[in-house]
Every structure is written in structure tokens, then in C-alpha cells.
Amino acid sequence: MALEGLHHVTAITGDAPRNVDFYARLLGLRLVKKTVNFDQPDVYHLYFGDERGTPGSILTFFEFPGAAPGRAGDGMVHTVQWRVASDDALAFWAARLGAADVANERLDGGLAFADFEGLRHELLAVPVSDAPLAATAPDIPAEHALLGFHGVRAYASRPDASTGLLQTLGFTHDGGADWTLRGEARHAVLRYDQPPGVRGTTSAGTVHHVAWSAADDAELEGMRARVTQAGGHPTPIIDRQYFHSVYFREPSGVLFELATRDIGFEFDEPLETLGEALKLPPQYEPRREQLVNALTPLTNPRETTTA
Numbered sequence: 001m002a003l004e005g006l007h008h009v010t011a012i013t014g015d016a017p018r019n020v021d022f023y024a025r026l027l028g029l030r031l032v033k034k035t036v037n038f039d040q041p042d043v044y045h046l047y048f049g050d051e052r053g054t055p056g057s058i059l060t061f062f063e064f065p066g067a068a069p070g071r072a073g074d075g076m077v078h079t080v081q082w083r084v085a086s087d088d089a090l091a092f093w094a095a096r097l098g099a100a101d102v103a104n105e106r107l108d109g110g111l112a113f114a115d116f117e118g119l120r121h122e123l124l125a126v127p128v129s130d131a132p133l134a135a136t137a138p139d140i141p142a143e144h145a146l147l148g149f150h151g152v153r154a155y156a157s158r159p160d161a162s163t164g165l166l167q168t169l170g171f172t173h174d175g176g177a178d179w180t181l182r183g184e185a186r187h188a189v190l191r192y193d194q195p196p197g198v199r200g201t202t203s204a205g206t207v208h209h210v211a212w213s214a215a216d217d218a219e220l221e222g223m224r225a226r227v228t229q230a231g232g233h234p235t236p237i238i239d240r241q242y243f244h245s246v247y248f249r250e251p252s253g254v255l256f257e258l259a260t261r262d263i264g265f266e267f268d269e270p271l272e273t274l275g276e277a278l279k280l281p282p283q284y285e286p287r288r289e290q291l292v293n294a295l296t297p298l299t300n301p302r303e304t305t306t307a
Contacts, residue, residue, distance in 0.1 A: 001222050002170050004183030005130075006149045007213035007243070007259040008047075008058035009080055011119055014067035014204035016044050016296045022115050023048045023059065025301040026100055028137030028145060031275035032265050034298070037062050038240060041284045042294050050133040050148065053242075053265040053274065055213045056186050057133035057148040062208065065296060069118055072155060073200020075253020077207035078193070079112075079120040079153040082146045085132070086125050092144040093123055117205030124150050130186045151189030152210050155200070156252035159192035165250050166190070168230040169212070169223065181212060188212075192252065209247070211257035217244055223258050234258075241281050242267055276303055 013019040024031045032053035037045045043064055049057040059080065072078035084090060090111045097104045097113055104113035110124040123146070133148030156162065159177040171179040177192035202208065214220045220237055224246050227234045234248040243259040250256050268279050278295070280288060 001219055002183045003181055003219075003223070003258070004213040004215075004261070005056055005181050005186040005188030006151070007055040007211040007257075007261060008049075008060055009077070009149070009152060009210050010060045010062065010208045010257075011080075012067060012070065012202065012204050012206055012208055013046075013061045013063050013117060014065060014069075015117070016046060016061070016063040016065070017298055018116055019046065019061055019063065020298050020300065026096070026102075028135055028140040029057075029059065030135040031300050031302070032058070033242065033279060034275050034277070034300075035241075035279045035281075036284065036291060036295075038281060041280075041287065041291060044295060044298075047265065047275070050135050052271060054133050054148070055243075055259070055261040056130070056188070057135075057146075063296065064204070067204040070201045070203030070206035071118075071198065072120075072206055073198060074155050074157050074195035075249075076200045076202070077152045077154045077210055077254060079122055080207070081122045081124055081150040081152065081189070083128060083130075083132070083148055083150045084123050084125050084146060085143055089144040090123060090125055092141070096140075115205065119205045119207070122150075122153075126150060128187075149188055151191065152207075153191045153193055154210075154252065154254050155195035156192040156254075157195055159252055161251040162192070165227065165230050165232055168226045183213070186213070209255035209257050211245070211259040214258045214260050216260050216262040220244060220246055220258055220260055275300060 023029050029048035032049050033047035035045050037043050047060045110122050112122050114120045134145040171181045179190040181188055224234045232248045234246045238245045242265050243263050246258045
């Protein structure tokens with residue numbers, strides 16, 4: 001029983017139209033699901049990823065319209081790391097982001113930038129054996145596309161406090177405050193950095209939680225038992241329609257989710273039209289007209305109409 005790296009990362013936006021434009025048009029990810037926050041259905045939950053929304057490629061956002069900018073602090077993920085194929089891809093992205101007036105900075109083997117609300121990203125040209133997870137965008141050459149997550153970076157004032165729980169989940173210690181979660185097919189890294197001197201605020205442009213990939217409910221139950229034995233306080237299994245989930249805070253304060261990869265986004269619409277229609281869980285279908293009228297109209301770059 002081994003978790004397969006990252007499943008998804010969920011963040012917050014205050015402006016869904018600009019969010020879709022940034023991630024689906026500029027970064028070339030596919031909007032694979034347009035639904036609502038299952039716990040607060042009058043706001044969107046938007047999912048971006050590769051062509052299928054494969055676990056390991058999924059970046060999601062809760063929209064809270066007009067939300068003030070947040071700030072990452074102790075116990076929060078502050079940077080999402082993506083893989084790209086080469087240094088040539090980094091040069092492509094530096095030029096593309098620059099042309100869109102998105103400030104970016106070359107790193108050793110990488111490129112750093114933030115979205116319009118301050119959510120930080122790093123593109124890394126790192127050799128890995130994991131299968132690439134790419135979306136198809138007409139103006140982004142396939143060889144330069146984002147290839148799925150490499151990992152996340154979080155702030156932690158006492159990263160050593162998380163050692164026991166991370167080992168329980170199957171993470172291996174790479175030295176310092178660096179960890180790797182490696183399954184048979186995929187892996188992802190987790191790095192803890194010392195937090196800034198100011199308190200974090202969860203709002204627009206910040207990460208809400210990070211989800212690690214479990215095979216199915218049996219594995220989820222097994223991992224849930226391990227977390228409990230290690231002193232954690234996981235929720236019961238929750239049905240999120242496209243996956244089943246368990247949530248808990250690890251000792252450094254980061255909200256972890258374990259999410260299954262055995263259901264997927266084709267549960268309620270075909271692959272060809274993923275993300276085009278507003279999909280609601282059954283309990284909210286009676287409120288469809290009300291919710292459609294309340295939600296912000298969106299333009300999907302893959303469509304020609306606003307919906």
C-alpha cells in the first residue's frame with residue numbers, strides 16, 4: 001500500500017473569470033470540471049489539469065467572489081511546483097509569461113512566477129520517470145507543455161514535528177526539510193521552508209489544502225487507520241463524487257487530504273466535453289436554476305460561448 005504522490009492541490013480565487021483565463025488560456029491547462037463547492041454550493045469549484053484530469057495534474061480553485069488577497073504563512077503551502085521537459089521549455093514560458101506582463105524569475109533549472117492573485121508557481125526542468133501529464137493547447141507546443149506536478153513547498157516553523165506522520169504515510173526523508181512520496185508509477189516532493197515573520201491569511205491567492213493520491217476506499221481506510229495510530233485526527237471518508245476523501249492537519253499545520261483515483265471526472269460527462277457544462281451533485285440539482293443565476297459567468301477558452 002503506497003500513495004502515488006500528489007492527487008490535487010486546491011487554492012482560492014476571488015475572480016473565477018480571470019482564474020480561468022490565467023490557467024486555461026495562458027498556462028494551457030484544461031478546465032476539466034466546472035462544479036460547485038460541495039460544502040458551500042453558491043460558489044464554484046473549478047478543476048484544471050491534463051486532458052483527463054489525471055491525478056498528479058489537478059489544480060483546483062474555490063471561488064469566493066471579491067475575496068481579499070491572502071498571504072501564505074506558517075502551516076501553509078506557498079508554492080506549487082510543475083514539471084516541464086527541458087530548458088527550452090523554461091525559455092518558452094519565460095517569454096510567454098513576460099508577453100502577458102507576468103513577472104518571472106529564472107532559477108537554477110527552473111522558472112518562478114505568481115498568478116494575478118499572488119499564488120506562486122515554479123516550473124522545473126527535472127528528469128523523472130513519471131509519465132508526463134499534459135493538456136493540449138493550440139498555441140503551446142507539446143514539447144513545452146506543463147507535465148503535471150513535481151511537488152509543493154510549505155512554510156513550517158517546526159518541520160521536525162511532522163516527521164513521524166510523514167513516515168507513516170510513506171514519505172521518505174531526503175535530508176533537511178525535504179521529503180518524497182513515491183508510489184509505483186508517480187512521485188512528488190514536499191519541502192518545508194522557514195515561514196516569514198508575518199501571520200498567514202487564507203484567502204485569494206493561497207492554497208487551501210494539498211491532496212495525496214490513494215488507489216481506492218480500501219487504501220483510504222488503511223491510510224486513515226495509520227494516521228489515527230500516529231496521533232492524527234482524520235475525518236471519515238467523504239464522497240466528493242469524482243473521488244473519495246479523508247482530511248486532517250499534519251503536525252506542521254498543513255491541511256492534508258487523501259483522495260482516491262478510481263472514479264475520475266468522466267463520472268458524469270464524457271471526455272470530449274469535460275469542463276463545459278456546470279455539473280452538480282445530486283443533492284443540489286433541485287437548486288440548479290438558482291445556482292446558475294448566482295454563479296459568475298465564465299468563458300472557457302476551449303469553447304466559443306460564455307457559460
